[in-house]
Amino acid sequence: MVQADPVGVLTGTHYLDGDHAAAEGACSAGCRFFAGYPITPSTEVAERVALRFPLIGGTFIQMEDELASIAAVLGGSWGGLKSMTVTSGPGFSLMMENIGLGVMMEVPCVVINVQRGGPSTGLPTLPAQADMMQARWGSHGDYELIALSPNSPQECFDLTIESFNLSEQWRVPVLVMMDECIGHMTERVVIPEAGEIELVERRYTNLNPDDYLPYKPCEDLVPEMAPIGYGYRFHTTGLTHDERGYPSMNAETQQRCVGRLLDKINLNRDEIIHVDKHYLDDADIVVVSYGISSRVAIPAVEKARREGIKVGELRLVTVWPFPEKLIRELAGNVKAFIMPEINHGQVVLELERCAGGRAETRLVKHAGGWVHDPETIYEAIREAAK
Amino acid sequence: MTVTEVKPDTTRKIPEHPKSLLLRMDRMPHIWCSRCGIGITVGCFASAMEKTGLSPDDITVTSGIGCTGRVAGYVKADSFHTTHGRAIPFTVGLALTRPDLKHVVFSGDGDLISIGGNHFIHAARRNQNMLVICVNNFTYAMTGGQLAPTTPVTARATTAPYGSFERPFSLPTLAISAGASYVARWTSLHIRRITDSMTEALQRRGFRFIEIIAPCSTIYARRNKLGTGLDLMKYYYENSVIDHNASVDDLDIGFQSKIVVGKFVDKDRPSYGKSMHEHFRKVLGNKYQPPVSGKMEIDKSWSGCTESQDTTVTDEVQS
Ligand SMILES: Cc1ncc(C[n+]2csc(CCOP(=O)(O)OP(=O)(O)O)c2C)c(N)n1
Ligand code: SF4
Numbered sequence: 001m002v003q004a005d006p007v008g009v010l011t012g013t014h015y016l017d018g019d020h021a022a023a024e025g026a027c028s029a030g031c032r033f034f035a036g037y038p039i040t041p042s043t044e045v046a047e048r049v050a051l052r053f054p055l056i057g058g059t060f061i062q063m064e065d066e067l068a069s070i071a072a073v074l075g076g077s078w079g080g081l082k083s084m085t086v087t088s089g090p091g092f093s094l095m096m097e098n099i100g101l102g103v104m105m106e107v108p109c110v111v112i113n114v115q116r117g118g119p120s121t122g123l124p125t126l127p128a129q130a131d132m133m134q135a136r137w138g139s140h141g142d143y144e145l146i147a148l149s150p151n152s153p154q155e156c157f158d159l160t161i162e163s164f165n166l167s168e169q170w171r172v173p174v175l176v177m178m179d180e181c182i183g184h185m186t187e188r189v190v191i192p193e194a195g196e197i198e199l200v201e202r203r204y205t206n207l208n209p210d211d212y213l214p215y216k217p218c219e220d221l222v223p224e225m226a227p228i229g230y231g232y233r234f235h236t237t238g239l240t241h242d243e244r245g246y247p248s249m250n251a252e253t254q255q256r257c258v259g260r261l262l263d264k265i266n267l268n269r270d271e272i273i274h275v276d277k278h279y280l281d282d283a284d285i286v287v288v289s290y291g292i293s294s295r296v297a298i299p300a301v302e303k304a305r306r307e308g309i310k311v312g313e314l315r316l317v318t319v320w321p322f323p324e325k326l327i328r329e330l331a332g333n334v335k336a337f338i339m340p341e342i343n344h345g346q347v348v349l350e351l352e353r354c355a356g357g358r359a360e361t362r363l364v365k366h367a368g369g370w371v372h373d374p375e376t377i378y379e380a381i382r383e384a385a386k
Numbered sequence: 387m388t389v390t391e392v393k394p395d396t397t398r399k400i401p402e403h404p405k406s407l408l409l410r411m412d413r414m415p416h417i418w419c420s421r422c423g424i425g426i427t428v429g430c431f432a433s434a435m436e437k438t439g440l441s442p443d444d445i446t447v448t449s450g451i452g453c454t455g456r457v458a459g460y461v462k463a464d465s466f467h468t469t470h471g472r473a474i475p476f477t478v479g480l481a482l483t484r485p486d487l488k489h490v491v492f493s494g495d496g497d498l499i500s501i502g503g504n505h506f507i508h509a510a511r512r513n514q515n516m517l518v519i520c521v522n523n524f525t526y527a528m529t530g531g532q533l534a535p536t537t538p539v540t541a542r543a544t545t546a547p548y549g550s551f552e553r554p555f556s557l558p559t560l561a562i563s564a565g566a567s568y569v570a571r572w573t574s575l576h577i578r579r580i581t582d583s584m585t586e587a588l589q590r591r592g593f594r595f596i597e598i599i600a601p602c603s604t605i606y607a608r609r610n611k612l613g614t615g616l617d618l619m620k621y622y623y624e625n626s627v628i629d630h631n632a633s634v635d636d637l638d639i640g641f642q643s644k645i646v647v648g649k650f651v652d653k654d655r656p657s658y659g660k661s662m663h664e665h666f667r668k669v670l671g672n673k674y675q676p677p678v679s680g681k682m683e684i685d686k687s688w689s690g691c692t693e694s695q696d697t698t699v700t701d702e703v704q705s
Contacts, residue, residue, distance in 0.1 A: 057675040064508040068475035075479025080680020228464040237467035
């Protein structure tokens, strides 16, 4: 861990919306390369980066489209700078192929998706949480990556930094799954002193070029990177590859290559996953939520508690990988899980799978365009408590 | 019939390939067919590298997908085999974060001009720092010979079984009108000229484009009954006309038509990085912080780096 470079850190107490806070998170995290394409409701992130980067030594470029943006981000990260792009649904769809390339080449980078209602052009200016499964499965093939879900402008700042740290540590694209409501909600954001912001540095190899294999994993299953232009003369490809990084297209290499990419995240879940727990000790019913829906759930839970219903809250700060172990443990002790989502049932499918029929799972759905009325969540708690 | 069996002489040492410094000999044999034009262009590139005196550590090589897209996999430099069409924007990222290096994109016409066409014109417009080498074989070879945006009218492709009727792109015309700093076209037998162009272009900055008209012996030549790859190479060479001052109207290519080749553009125009740097310096004055490069970040965080590094940003570095 190293401390943040004060040049990018706007220490102080600010009044910012989530989009601007995320941009500041990137500046504080040491992100110095940004490539993006405007799309509501994420554009303010790019706009703030465009304003700030020339003042802090960053390079901002508005690309011709989102296909180009994510490709440039992968190139920028290989070039040695922490790199990021930001988008919303339609652009996220265009980025899918190269998010897969990022997974395959193991490129640290951050992609922010400020979710809006879909499908297609949908609701450009209104919130949804309906890209959650796309984040998990939208690129072709089997893969694992990390997706976080902030629920306040403060967290847009904090979790953007955290995303850079996770992406460097696990050499994987990290998605920050915001939504229009969080993106455009203005609140107090405290940016600490640079010395209080801890950053994960890229793990470059110390082996000399003759001994270095670009895709030979360390104990934590993550291979070390080599800097370009220093004699390593490595090759990297989106094709199935061996430890030398050379294409090797057969079933055995596929198993080894993809198997490790999955294990790298799955076997390290305990270290990666971050959840918030509230009132879980005596809970019969648990509201499981993420992002803006977790905030809307609070008054519902408080109201039910006041009425003596033993309801707890589990907030998924990390949505992917999913906290499977925790849900399996809880499922043995609680009667029901309730999940409010601004979609017609996405992450709840994973919740239900992990509950394995041992606890009832209820979805409180919403097609998007606005957040839940807390009463609907409260009603679901009451129903489950009957 | 008497058949003399020739036994390989196992005692003979295989001489080192003259271009082995720049090639991944541990990946040979390569996948390209015999008499394919791609290998020749890679040979020219290796010669150009030698002529410039650049080390493989001074460059990156990036490809998209296709037969030509495999070039990145055979060049012994830091090399990136990306997705179909995205070699150029990927290289935009490399070039802006590592302005101290030379960046080369080596890919096919379908890759660069069809699926990647938008990136091509925008990178040329911004004069992004990279040398783009395109092997134009008038078809999508890797996937079996489908129609490309370069396929000449009446030439056959699997998806144009009755011959093409679409007007193809002339790639130099596209590059010139989008604003590229350097534009040349040769056929694959213009070995010395290709090498000279590559040598020259490697030493320039901004967006540089070299098109090489080359045969796809196995698919395009065969389907269109144009003889062997070698026949076709000779045909292209013999039917080419060198005209450095050609007007863009002369650059279209018909089926087995005359091909105008030459160096059409070689001008100094500030690259994207340089324009950005100068603009911000002018409008922001002291508030402007010149961009950090990936090299500076690497030098800061990498304990494997032993050389002492100069971390000051110069205009040259920023161009
Ligand atoms: C997104 C995507 N679409 C389609 C393909 C299939 N594909 C692979 S190579 C190729 C065409 C390559 O043609 P060209 O760039 O001319 O290269 P050549 O093989 O002729 O050298 C296509 C269509 C792909 N890999 N990815
Ligand atoms: S298929 Fe055509 S382009 Fe591809 S390697 Fe063979 S000859 Fe070359």
